[in-house]
Amino acid sequence: MSQQQQGITNKEAYTESNASYQKVLNQLAALCEKNLTSDGEVDTAIPFITLYKSSKETPLLPGILTPSICLILQGEKNIHINQNIIQYNSGDYVASLIDFPVSAQVIGASEDKPYIGLRVEFTAQEIFSVMMDAKINVNSKDNNLNMAAFIGKSNFELLDLLMRLLRLLDKPDSIPFLSTLIKREIIYHLLTGDYGQLFLQQAFIDSNIDSIGRAITLIKENISEPFTVEGLAKLCNMSVSGLHHKFKATLNMGPLQYQKNLRLQEARRLLVSGSMSVGDVAIKVGYESYSQFNREYRRLFGLPPLQDIKEVRINTKMNFM
Secondary structure (H helix, E strand, O other), rough: OOOOOOOOOOOOOOOHHHHHHHHHHHHHHHHHHOOOOOOOEOOOOOEEEEEEEEEOOOOOOEEEEEEEEEEEEEOEEEEEOOOOEEEEEEEEEEEEEEOEEEEEEEEEEEOOOOOOEEEOOOHHHHHHHHHOOOOOOOOOOOOOHHOOOEEOOOOOOOHHHHHHHHHHHHHHHHHHHHHHHHHHHHHHHHOOOOOOHHHHHHHHHHHHHHHHHHHHHHHHHHHOOOOOHHHHHHOOOOHHHHHHHHHHHHHOHHHHHHHHHHHHHHHHHHHEEEEEEOOHHHHHHHOOOOOHHHHHHHHOOOHHHHHHHHHHHOOOOOOOO
16 A cells, blocks of 8 residues: 555655755754754744654654644654654654654654654644635535545745744744734645645544534544444444545544554553543543453553553653654
């Protein structure tokens, strides 16, 4: 099966020219690192911007790719989707508008040259707003573009917008007004660039305009509640076979597997926070049987809950930037 069928596209050949582009990337990485005093993930004063640093390579960690673009400014990372391994490097970004289960690991990082990543979060509604206000005409009817994530390549314009955005961290009084305007510029740039059709296609998938969007929303909003595929299909005005086909084409998994992955990822997040016992977490995410929770957790993450959480805390914070 091709990588596009698995839910992620290959990055296109890099056409920007070289030394000057790398110089801008380095400047942006330095600006990020100024706000990163240690390894790990840092939320910034800009609500939709998160920074990440790792001074060492990390183990392969399953997790959820949230609606965002995650840009590498320095270093390398692998994303694993089933049997496919997608490598992306400095200047590349992975984009998704769906909560999408993947596994990832930093493969290029050192004390002297740490991995630096930046995440910009946005929603389908924000994309539609920019599209309507700017009267952008993007063809979203290509059924071959049903995918949950894709790899893109940044250019000078995108890096310049991100530079302007990060410089607001030194002007906190300007953040509430200017950050929103720059974010809309970023969305406009993405919609009118080489990957505009992919961004808009994902926005349709993530919204209630699209039938699978309704199904995904219902599952996310009722993560601890059991459901039948037949019942979900009826709520979305789809046939059972049509619902399965849409999920397989977009996420490479069925709706029940998607819910299971979301439950286990939420359980892992709660356990990392240290605020609940394993048994309480299992119940909170919808498991009636502790043994079933333990078994499925181990199958996904490779270790039983307590041992896995210990390893995660030792090695790295969970991240997909």
